Amino acid sequence: MAKDTWIGDVLAGNYNGEEVELMGWIHRSRGSNKIRFVVLRDSTGYIQCVVKRDAVGDEAFEAMKTALIESSVIICGTVQSTEREHGYEIQASSCEIVGGVNPERPFPITESAMAEADGGETEFLLDNRHLYLRTGRMTTMLKMRSSVFGAIHSYFRDLDFIEYQAPNFVAGAVEGGSTLFEVPYFGRKAYLTQSWQLYGEAAMPALERLYTMAPSFRAEKSRTRRHLTEFWHAEMEMAWASNADIMEHGEGVVRHIARTLLDEREKELVDVGRDLDLVARYADNPYPRMRYDEAVETLQGMGVDVEWGQDLDYSKEKVLTADFDVPHFLTHYPRIAKPFYHRPDPEDPKYVLCHDLLAPEGYGEIIGGGERTWSEKEILERIDEDGTPRDAYEFYIDIRRYGGVPHGGFGLGVDRVVTWLTGANHIRETIPFPRDSRRVTP
């Protein structure tokens, strides 16, 4: 039964003139009483199969004639090059329906459902996500997504980072407590993790260079095209490292992702209408660094109402990044705008040693990171200053009690990077089953 011929290879010309056995699903089917044109789909592409009554026999022909879209079929035939649309087509010698489709419940994702959505996300397509996955737009996106995940792994592994896993059930917060998902835990309360970071830091003295890619959960009621309640978070932590060292890797991994997409998924990028030169620019150019103060001055110069000490929200990021042609790092935010784990700048403790990486074209923040507050004295100060109870962070403080070292790391929103690099309109287009405040199904 094992399948050994893929449509993509046939289209590449590897089987010209040969007899092949293709297994796949009917994408479209049309024809007359004597001849049918069946466009067959598998995970690698689409090819037209010409099924003639004379060639396959009455029984097989009738079965093929009544088979609806998305029926699974096996078609044997000869590969023939053609001037027509696909370059190659199959002259069928036999065909067989493997799994049919009930006419009372035809495949619901029709041309009309797709046409209006135009890569977007209608309620209907979200409700039928399990079926929408097999459409061209979605499989193309999933292939690019896979390459992004692969690129992140290869970037860190090639530099001898160790992949390291943290628990998803946790007892405390990294970000604000209001965005925690609470789950019952044998009579106690537990939470879904918002970030690997605190556990990453715990292993920092053991592994020194480590990373992960795992889901993070945030109970934000955000209704924007860049938020999910469950998103994929690539995080790294590094001992003996400064804010600048961490940024090097942030830039490094993002440029490596862009390069990998161009190398592995050029066709898919073109298919979704992405400008390859744009992606190449993100792969080939350095990402400038800009201090928070400079960003505020720039914004004020543009007439934007912003005060020093404010965190820069999306509306301001958008104005700031409108003129950027590559991602920019924003560094040295005011201490009062950032959580306790960011280390105050020894040269001017009004600021912390942190960075956000802002993607251009209005896509906004894709990385947040920096140097950690690493001495016991400083971390206690910062926790108290934040008004956070110390109890929940005992293990985190302990890390500093036994040989603390300068260290840092970042978190990268993988789905956001996929959204940006593929030019998608909405983060939901890039993940198989998106989760937001109003949807947990299918």
Added chain:
RNA sequence: GCCGACAUAGCUUAGUUGGUGGAGCGGUGGACUGUUAAUCCACAGGUCGCAGGUUCAAGUCCUGCUGUCGGCGCCA
């Protein structure tokens, strides 16, 4: 938490000053030997989101509810 839109057939939608809800796709039956979202003919398919109200009469006007979408704050 806040602001704004929308809800008509399986899907995408039209529906005028309130007067018996149409179409395209999809489905079924038929025709057709090279089609590209094939074409042509016929048929089936609707509690107009739910509940009230105004009216002789409501898909249409009013109120409430529910659901969905878009955006803000927050963040990756």
